[in-house]
Amino acid sequence: MKERTSTPSTQDYLKHIYELTQNGRPASTNDLARELDIKPASVTGKIQKLAKDKPALVEYQKHQGVSLTPSGKKAALEVIRHHRLLETWLVQTLGYSWDEVHAEAERLEHVISEDLERRIAAALGNPTRDPHGELIPTDGLKMPNEDTTPLSALRPNQNATIRRVSAQDENLLRHLNDLGLVPGVRLEITDFSPFDNNLTIKCGTQYFVLGSNITTKIFVEVVNSSRR
Amino acid sequence: MKERTSTPSTQDYLKHIYELTQNGRPASTNDLARELDIKPASVTGKIQKLAKDKPALVEYQKHQGVSLTPSGKKAALEVIRHHRLLETWLVQTLGYSWDEVHAEAERLEHVISEDLERRIAAALGNPTRDPHGELIPTDGLKMPNEDTTPLSALRPNQNATIRRVSAQDENLLRHLNDLGLVPGVRLEITDFSPFDNNLTIKCGTQYFVLGSNITTKIFVEVVNSSRR
């Protein structure tokens, strides 16, 4: 999160707790504060309030971190659905490129109605992924399953298809777009350097050497071939 | 304005001052408070701040009411442009009817970027009027001129074309839509009752008797015919 013009909303809290919590463990005050670009002490205050609201949106124990209750998770998925539908809409109907849409969607996601959400979804044909390949929670607020691995986990001779790119940095996204490393694209690992964890991949007729700053953000579906 | 969920933004203040000020006189604290659905005392406080900000967005003297400075007017026209473009977009691309769009646009108008504004305008072919016939301020934030009269000012034998309907009430708008009293439609005054100010109009093959609650909200362009 870059810089803050106003105070983070409850929805912002929930969204970031959802993301930070994807690893299975509760989110720390510090990490949340970094994401929201406010001070850890302020997070503690807000979290304590969210935890004792009724219905409680988060579960919280001192020094143990925060996680979402079922209603908190619903609210988080709602915002994420908004965000991803909006990004898809901006790209498909107004000619935005995938690196330009994040900030705009970030502001719109909080104010669109359920009615508008559904109309946008319908107009787009109820898409299941946004322009980055991220899954869009369903109307019923279920997050679809997905079986992907970070590109960084692959080794020479493995083949894979890019499913999603989890990044918001505009420059990085533009760069990947220029290289053609976008969802749907097929690639093969041709080399791995244990020293710096660089991967060399072959993509169409081109070869790229990618550092872990990139390979940890590209998630692929492994194609079980050339395994005999 | 119906009910308030959050605190009115500066943009809300400016937009309503703009509207209330269209009659040439400054807006009163009371009227503003009613529009914003907060108490007059709260308006005074906020107004005093806006007046001494730099650059000042409003001009203000105790007990004399508020008006917009040039920069305040620019900011107001910006929001109004957003609002009207959004309403047009909702109607034209997502199948909303003109009575459904107000509340949604009211929330979106504050968060869209100039970039998105221009893309929406371009995608719609840079429209000059919104679905209610209201003029959309230009990209350069000039409000186009218009020469219309309220329907209530017409008298029998006059002919006119509906240009805009200045109302947000959903029921009223739906009603007018059902009757076919929408921008572009031609009508003729056939009767006037000085007692209750009701007008009878002929519109196509139908006759309607309209009270002043309606006739003051429909603005028309008078056709100089049948005047001999």
Next chain:
DNA sequence: CCGATAATTTAGTCTTACCTAAATTATTAT
């Protein structure tokens, strides 16, 4: 196990913007 360091929480302050009630100013009718 224990001290050093890092992470987190508490306590207290500040700002914003609402509210109500009281005081003031303006307007209107007699």
Next chain:
DNA sequence: ATAATAATTTAGGTAAGACTAAATTATCGG
């Protein structure tokens, strides 16, 4: 003109939600 009424402003209170600094609790290497 003046009393009654309406409109507006002031004063003081409250609630959020940020901040800093100090206190507390956890974690980790030796």
